Amino acid sequence: MQKLGEFKLPHFFNYPPYFTLQPVRDTREKQIQLWKELILDYCKTQKTFVIALEEEFPLFTNHVIERSLTHEAREAFLSALVSEGRAEWMDKGHRKCLILWHRIQDWADILIQFAKDNGLEDGVVTIEEIRSGTESQGTDLHGIDRTILNRALKLLEQKGKLVVFKGTSTDDEGVKFSV
Amino acid sequence: MRRRPGIGGLQTHAAARDQFRLLGENVAKIRTDLMKEQLATFRSQLEDFARKHKNDIRKNPAFRSQFHEMCAKVGVDPLASNKGFWAELLGIGDFYYELGVQIVDICLATRAHNGGLINLQELCHLLRQRRKNDRGVVSEDDCLRAISKLKVLGSGFEVISVGKRKLVRSVPTELNKDHNEILELAQAQGFVTVVEVERRLSWSSGRAIDALDTLLDEGLAMIDDGHRDGRRRYWFPCVSPISSSIAVDS
Numbered sequence A: 001m002q003k004l005g006e007f008k009l010p011h012f013f014n015y016p017p018y019f020t021l022q023p024v025r026d027t028r029e030k031q032i033q034l035w036k037e038l039i040l041d042y043c044k045t046q047k048t049f050v051i052a053l054e055e056e057f058p059l060f061t062n063h064v065i066e067r068s069l070t071h072e073a074r075e076a077f078l079s080a081l082v083s084e085g086r087a088e089w090m091d092k093g094h095r096k097c098l099i100l101w102h103r104i105q106d107w108a109d110i111l112i113q114f115a116k117d118n119g120l121e122d123g124v125v126t127i128e129e130i131r132s133g134t135e136s137q138g139t140d141l142h143g144i145d146r147t148i149l150n151r152a153l154k155l156l157e158q159k160g161k162l163v164v165f166k167g168t169s170t171d172d173e174g175v176k177f178s179v
Numbered sequence B: 001m002r003r004r005p006g007i008g009g010l011q012t013h014a015a016a017r018d019q020f021r022l023l024g025e026n027v028a029k030i031r032t033d034l035m036k037e038q039l040a041t042f043r044s045q046l047e048d049f050a051r052k053h054k055n056d057i058r059k060n061p062a063f064r065s066q067f068h069e070m071c072a073k074v075g076v077d078p079l080a081s082n083k084g085f086w087a088e089l090l091g092i093g094d095f096y097y098e099l100g101v102q103i104v105d106i107c108l109a110t111r112a113h114n115g116g117l118i119n120l121q122e123l124c125h126l127l128r129q130r131r132k133n134d135r136g137v138v139s140e141d142d143c144l145r146a147i148s149k150l151k152v153l154g155s156g157f158e159v160i161s162v163g164k165r166k167l168v169r170s171v172p173t174e175l176n177k178d179h180n181e182i183l184e185l186a187q188a189q190g191f192v193t194v195v196e197v198e199r200r201l202s203w204s205s206g207r208a209i210d211a212l213d214t215l216l217d218e219g220l221a222m223i224d225d226g227h228r229d230g231r232r233r234y235w236f237p238c239v240s241p242i243s244s245s246i247a248v249d250s
Helices: A027-046 A071-083 A106-115 A127-131 A146-158 B007-052 B055-057 B061-073 B083-091 B091-112 B120-130 B140-153 B177-186 B194-201 B203-215 B241-245
Strands: A048-050 A088-090 A098-099 A122-127 A163-168 A172-179 B117-119 B157-161 B165-169 B222-225 B233-235
Touching: A027 A071, A027 B091, A071 A088, A071 A098, A098 B061, A106 A146, A122 A127, A127 A146, A127 A172, A146 A163, A146 B140, B007 B055, B007 B061, B055 B222, B061 B140, B091 B117, B091 B120, B091 B140, B117 B120, B120 B165, B140 B157, B140 B165, B157 B177, B177 B194, B177 B203, B194 B203, B203 B233
Parallel strands: none
Antiparallel strands: A048 A098, A088 A098, A122 A172, A163 A172, B117 B165, B157 B165, B222 B233
């Protein structure tokens, strides 16, 4: 089986027609389903958060069979993810897409778990510590996209589970949990 | 016998006719008895044989197929009913019912990918994968037998021959001669182009496009516009070798 680094590619990835958006509805739905799963799976294992449609992305080209997804196909697959709440367009022109391999709600739950695991139920932690500190090492939070983290924090703030406060500079924000 | 006039003559004639009839019946009875006896002997020997080679029949697909042939010749169908001697003795009925259920399962699982038409070889391959833990091997002959039993359900399971290959159809799509010829052509590379169909089958372009469009609509074909030469390729998951490795759950 073909691999991308450590990532095992599904068989359909080697079947040329899967790189052309199918005109018949039933076939297209199946095709989109397979691609959606592949994109989420890949992003999760590679910790990829943003896909830029016009740039090289390992899944969009298969050099072995010399096929590449058209812009139309890329947009169709990502739009399908967006409509399911598993992705969000970052601009109106649909050039960049934020991939939510965990939904925002799930990220919020992970944050709460993180606080509990590290005895921070009433504690304070900086955002940088969440993203790159030793406490988050080995968890999905390590290296989390800033936008996604902010969204999850905002959701928890609305629920009164934490307060985000500013430090002296913008990249010095902190979080006070009250779980 | 010369016919003589009078009542006496008529009576004699009637008596003689009765005698002949009796004799005839006797002869016929002896013959049928003999035949019945022979058949019974044959049947009991077949049963003995089955009992003796029970394990071979269960485990060895070639042996199983020959046994089926032998049964067919004497008019015994071990699959006809799940009850009775044969099923009890061999459990063959269950074996084929089980295969049948698994075949239906595989056909349904791969339908989205192949439009309900699957290569018999691929089906067997998937069946074997699924039955990995079971002892005994499943042959294509077993598959065909199980499929023939599925016909009872009226669900439109059918085996069609396209070129050298056998395809199993699990959707009520009717394939006409044109479609069959295209499928046969596609077996070489897994795909065809309009130009290729026109040239190889000497068709008008309208005829080729029409048939390909139908196959596309039925979900049996997928288009591929990604090749360097810019020619649209029509791929057929049911005949192309790549699909043979696609797992049921993918």
